[in-house]
Amino acid sequence: MNTIDPAHFRQAMGRTASGVTVVTSDGEHGRVGVTVSSLCSLSMEPPSVLFCLHRGSRSLPVLLGNGVFAANILAQGQQRVADSFAGLIPELRDDRFAAGTWDHLHTGAPLLQGALCRFDCRIASVFEFGTHSIIAGEVMALETHGIDPLVYSDRSYRRLHAA
Numbered sequence: 395m396n397t398i399d400p401a402h403f404r405q406a407m408g409r410t411a412s413g414v415t416v417v418t419s420d421g422e423h424g425r426v427g428v429t430v431s432s433l434c435s436l437s438m439e440p441p442s443v444l445f446c447l448h449r450g451s452r453s454l455p456v457l458l459g460n461g462v463f464a465a466n467i468l469a470q471g472q473q474r475v476a477d478s479f480a481g482l483i484p485e486l487r488d489d490r491f492a493a494g495t496w497d498h499l500h501t502g503a504p505l506l507q508g509a510l511c512r513f514d515c516r517i518a519s520v521f522e523f524g525t526h527s528i529i530a531g532e533v534m535a536l537e538t539h540g541i542d543p544l545v546y547s548d549r550s551y552r553r554l555h556a557a
Contacts, residue, residue, distance in 0.1 A: 411547035414468045416479045418504040423459030427490055429480040433465050441533040446526040464503035467511040468544040473551050499535040512537045
């Protein structure tokens with residue numbers, strides 16, 4: 395039996411630093427987006443990324459039904475977009491996409507203009523573990539920009555400083 399206190403685990407994970415990503419999707423099942431901190435690279439052959447999403451998320455069935463997503467890694471100054479897709483801005487809850495300007499590359503998933511990196515992906519695999527679905531996406535197109543990333547740690551947005 396596992397004796398790790400879930401609140402202590404959540405607090406410990408909150409102390410780590412991560413980039414901030416807004417995952418979006420659009421297609422016949424609808425348009426959705428969520429803020430995640432779990433995006434990471436998965437494979438070079440084929441180029442792929444993965445992220446985790448709670449199985450209770452209302453966005454999950456829409457995203458899986460569309461079969462595509464965009465991983466928009468946010469840049470400094472895009473906190474409003476992160477907050478919008480985290481549901482923290484009441485006036486944007488009905489149109490979270492109003493917090494940014496969007497376009498498309500290959501799959502039709504919405505890509506945020508001005509993001510640090512934009513990965514346009516098709517869903518390759520979905521795994522279930524505990525409370526979350528792990529979604530692996532093959533990167534069909536990407537763009538990067540030479541700007542600073544938005545970082546999140548200890549429940550706050552942070553700036554990187556060179557050591």
